[in-house]
Amino acid sequence: MTLSIENIGDYIYFVRGYKAMLDQDLAVLYGVETKALNRAVKRNIDRSPGYFAFHLTNDEWNSLRCQFGTLKNRRGKHRKYPPYAFTEHGVAMLSSVLKSKEAIKINIEIIKTFINLRHALSIHKELSREMKDLKAFVLKNSHKNDQEFRKVWNSIKKLMTPPENQRKIGFDLN
Secondary structure (H helix, E strand, O other), X not given: OOOOHHHHHHHOEEEOOEEEEEHHHXXXXXXXXXXXXXXXXXXXXXXXXXXXXXXXXXXXXXXXXXXXXXXOOOOOOXXXXXXXXXXXXXXXXXXXXXXXXXXXXXXXXXXXXXXXXXXXXHHHHHHHHHHHHHHHHHHXXXXXXXXXXXXXXXXXXXXXXXXXXXXXXXXXXX
């Protein structure tokens, strides 16, 4: 899979409780080298406080790298230091650091993806809350047909359980 505007959601990870993108993925989207992106951020470090952009720990980076499955066997193909992770607000700040028209256009698409992700997660939370309320109501009022209600609930629960082969990191908007 190549990194493009259409699959930005695949490159949003949950790191330290934040939805974030890695510097290397953002660099590909912006069409710049990762080093150049990081230099621009460091030159404007006051625009990227710790909750906008942060270095991953070695453990976090190793965990993500293992899931990528893209390690190369050649010398010099691995990063020396863990990458930066940019939260939604950090990505928004990049538009003030990377001022090209293309960077601004891509920034808008990335922010739209973060917004869609937030919307999808809020719908899921609301559905989950409603299902818990329904379960409580059904179990409370199911004296006569307890077994029938439990069958219905178990069927609904199976439908809400994600498939086992689903990726554990990232987000797919499709």
